[in-house]
Amino acid sequence: MSAVKLNQSDVTTQEAAKLLGISVTSVQQLVERGVLVAWKTQGGHRRIPREAIDALKAERSDLLTDRGRSAPSSTLSALIVEDNALQRMVYEKQIASWDIALETRFCENGYQALVEIAQRKYDILLLDIVMEGIDGYEIVKTVLANPDLRHIDIAVLTTLSREDLDARGGLPDEVLFFQKPIVFEELRGFMRGCAARKARQARVASPA
Template sequence: MKTKDAAPDEVCTTQQAAEILGISVSSVQQLVEAGVIEAWKTKGGHRRIPRHAVLAYKSTPSPALGSRAAAGGVAPRELAADGLVSIMVIEDNPMQRALYERQIGAWDLPVRLSFCENGYQALLQIARSQPDVLLADIVMEGIDGYEVVKTILDDPKLASMQIAILSGLTAQQLDERGGVPPGVVFFAKPVNYDELRGYLRACIAQRLRVLK
């Protein structure tokens, strides 16, 4: 993002953009960081977003939070018969799985949750069901979450899947593994559940908008 000045009536803060789009501030920030919505920083270090860019994103049916579908020309899949957005969570810690289930379940989102204990199980289930959103831990025995994510990114048929990494690894440790892939969102553990809720709401809204 560049640093420049603009007329105040032509730009939005992240809070104003979030209100226009009906999503969380953290989701707007993720859209900006992913390059989906144009933005810059003021000399004081504050994000500013052109109002036309916010309105353009709102009116466009296909942009995704980190999605690779548009670039690959992949047609979006239809929702399942129950009309719910499917979310798969890869997490080997049973207590953490229970926490995710309780937290996400309390948000009253139109989603169907499934859980995998390891990367091998996840790859089998992804091949069968192709979830809309994947939340992946990284450090696991055998096939880890990073290998699962790379496998998905290499498969054009899975280009519409939204992917987020949830990990306790440091930035340096992630860089040693190749860094966070383009189009993938990263949440550091312990997870900020307000940010995760905002991310999932944005994914759901985008998914439903694409299929209108």
């Protein structure tokens, strides 16, 4: 992305997402693939010309996979619960670089997470275990106890070892375990598997 003169019609990534009707992550992916033109300010903030957005809407509507009827079947929603701000930034940067239609939201504690889960049925839940107040165990227990939330794929991301977790009572068989520091290729594989399974379910539910 090359520097250009600031234009009043240039918009932020968040504003572009609203204009296109897709997630911020999807906008980032289009920029990284060179489909959507963008540039960065001296402060490192991404800006996208309004003309580029209008052109994409007119010429490549097939790439706007979050829009209309295709959104439920093509875009995953993930809730990431992590109380460390730096770790949240690492997750956000890594996930944005993956070629996965994924809409992510972050929570910094268990209370926020339970509120989010009650308001929206996420596809994926990634969470730390050791947190003040409502910890990861309580969140997992709450999700698995609710029949309406059994579709959620859950993975624990923690500094604890498998032995440490077993000493605390272990994890349910359906909950995956990733030890920090995270091997992001493994986490990416998990997310891609979730995406493939959702796509298969959508095809079965809506046959051509």
